[in-house]
Amino acid sequence: MQTRRVLVILAVLAVAAASVGAFTPASAQSGAVPGVTDKEILVGGIAGVTNPIGRPYKDAFTGAKAYFDMVNASGGVYGKKFKVVANLDDQTRDSKNLLAARSLVEEKKVFAIVPMVTSSFASSKYLAGKGTPTFGWNINSNWADGKNLFGEKGSWLCLGPDCITMAPNYIAKQVNAKAVGLLAYGSSPQSSDCSKGQENTFAKYGPKVAFADRSLSFGFSANDISAAVKAVKDNGVDFIATCMDVNGEVNFDKALEQAGAKVQWYAPEGYDPQLLDQLGDQFEGNFTFVVDFLPFEAAKDSKGMQTYIKAMKKVGQEPNELSLVGWQSAMLLHEGIKRAGKGFTQQSVVDAINQITDWTANGTRTRVDWTTAHGPTPPNSESCQAFVQVKDGKYVVVYGQPGKPFVCFPENPWPATLDNPTYKAPGET
Numbered sequence: 001m002q003t004r005r006v007l008v009i010l011a012v013l014a015v016a017a018a019s020v021g022a023f024t025p026a027s028a029q030s031g032a033v034p035g036v037t038d039k040e041i042l043v044g045g046i047a048g049v050t051n052p053i054g055r056p057y058k059d060a061f062t063g064a065k066a067y068f069d070m071v072n073a074s075g076g077v078y079g080k081k082f083k084v085v086a087n088l089d090d091q092t093r094d095s096k097n098l099l100a101a102r103s104l105v106e107e108k109k110v111f112a113i114v115p116m117v118t119s120s121f122a123s124s125k126y127l128a129g130k131g132t133p134t135f136g137w138n139i140n141s142n143w144a145d146g147k148n149l150f151g152e153k154g155s156w157l158c159l160g161p162d163c164i165t166m167a168p169n170y171i172a173k174q175v176n177a178k179a180v181g182l183l184a185y186g187s188s189p190q191s192s193d194c195s196k197g198q199e200n201t202f203a204k205y206g207p208k209v210a211f212a213d214r215s216l217s218f219g220f221s222a223n224d225i226s227a228a229v230k231a232v233k234d235n236g237v238d239f240i241a242t243c244m245d246v247n248g249e250v251n252f253d254k255a256l257e258q259a260g261a262k263v264q265w266y267a268p269e270g271y272d273p274q275l276l277d278q279l280g281d282q283f284e285g286n287f288t289f290v291v292d293f294l295p296f297e298a299a300k301d302s303k304g305m306q307t308y309i310k311a312m313k314k315v316g317q318e319p320n321e322l323s324l325v326g327w328q329s330a331m332l333l334h335e336g337i338k339r340a341g342k343g344f345t346q347q348s349v350v351d352a353i354n355q356i357t358d359w360t361a362n363g364t365r366t367r368v369d370w371t372t373a374h375g376p377t378p379p380n381s382e383s384c385q386a387f388v389q390v391k392d393g394k395y396v397v398v399y400g401q402p403g404k405p406f407v408c409f410p411e412n413p414w415p416a417t418l419d420n421p422t423y424k425a426p427g428e429t
Contacts, residue, residue, distance in 0.1 A: 382422075
């Protein structure tokens with residue numbers, strides 16, 4: 001299992017206000033298979049299309065549909081074609097996420113939910129109880145609530161204060177950082193806990209943490225962070241790791257520049273052509289992005305990535321992580337149905353996927369072993385990521401080797417130092 005990077009969306013979990021009740025697990029599936037007819041397999045998606053950070057979560061719908069269209073054009077699977085019956089916006093609200101899931105399962109009678117892309121995955125226990133195969137973007141711990149929930153990089157995240165997150169330390173070592181600053185949102189427990197985990201990891205691997213502020217407010221102004229900016233300068237901080245959204249990082253970086261300070265950044269998200277167009281000048285030279293999938297700039301090393309990029313070009317969609325998540329999610333459902341056999345059911349598809357030990361989404365991401373991917377992290381596993389920077393206005397893959405962009409370290413047990421990573425090509429074990 002990989003150590004998970006913490007993305008921007010963790011910070012906005014605090015905006016989800018509604019609580020979710022418990023659900024009784026569904027009994028074993030019997031009779032007609034939900035969402036399956038003689039000619040069709042019904043699916044639906046849920047995403048936080050309306051979200052406070054303005055990210056294009058709806059692109060995940062585009063990626064999933066593009067994959068389904070490709071399969072349908074080849075005749076479908078077992079004589080049945082995928083049909084997207086609804087794509088719903090949960091408005092990044094727990095209550096809306098649960099309502100959307102219930103609508104798809106109880107009203108639309110879908111076979112599977114593809115994709116689920118939201119920071120408000122409040123329906124996880126409900127879907128686990130119903131046994132509905134669900135596929136999407138694993139950016140919070142809810143994906144571990146059921147063996148029928150499949151995140152694109154596995155379904156286990158370690159987000160607590162005792163978790164190890166090696167990527168920030170590895171980047172800090174590459175840029176010869178001497179003093180580290182940590183930033184997180186006080187309004188988001190996951191953001192704050194993530195930052196504490198980073199601090200523990202820096203205590204293990206270095207460099208020293210000279211400054212930490214876990215009291216920032218989402219959408220802060222320059223006045224709100226004046227004391228934090230001064231503390232960065234006063235403590236000689238030259239590297240900052242965060243558990244915040246990229247807009248927060250950029251705004252803080254601008255404030256530092258105005259104060260005459262320059263630092264290197266660990267950015268848990270921000271690798272997106274749209275963001276490059278908007279914020280590329282700010283990214284240039286001092287932001288390093290962590291990527292859990294094959295960077296698009298390395299597509300020549302993967303026929304699967306080339307197929308995805310071609311499909312996105314066909315529908316007028318610039319490749320990005322969100323559409324790739326939709327594409328990979330649809331692919332995993334398709335693969336599970338193929339492995340389950342002609343008389344597939346929801347449970348048989350779930351069981352088939354959970355026997356896959358080498359899932360790479362056709363070489364578009366690092367390997368997932370679904371026999372262990374629901375967590376916790378098993379012994380003798382590894383963490384692999386790619387690293388991307390902006391140079392001369394373009395994303396460039398760094399720290400890997402030609403044809404092998406993924407930098408890997410052992411997990412459980414952790415390495416004594418970060419001096420000897422291994423490098424892997426797409427799908428390489």
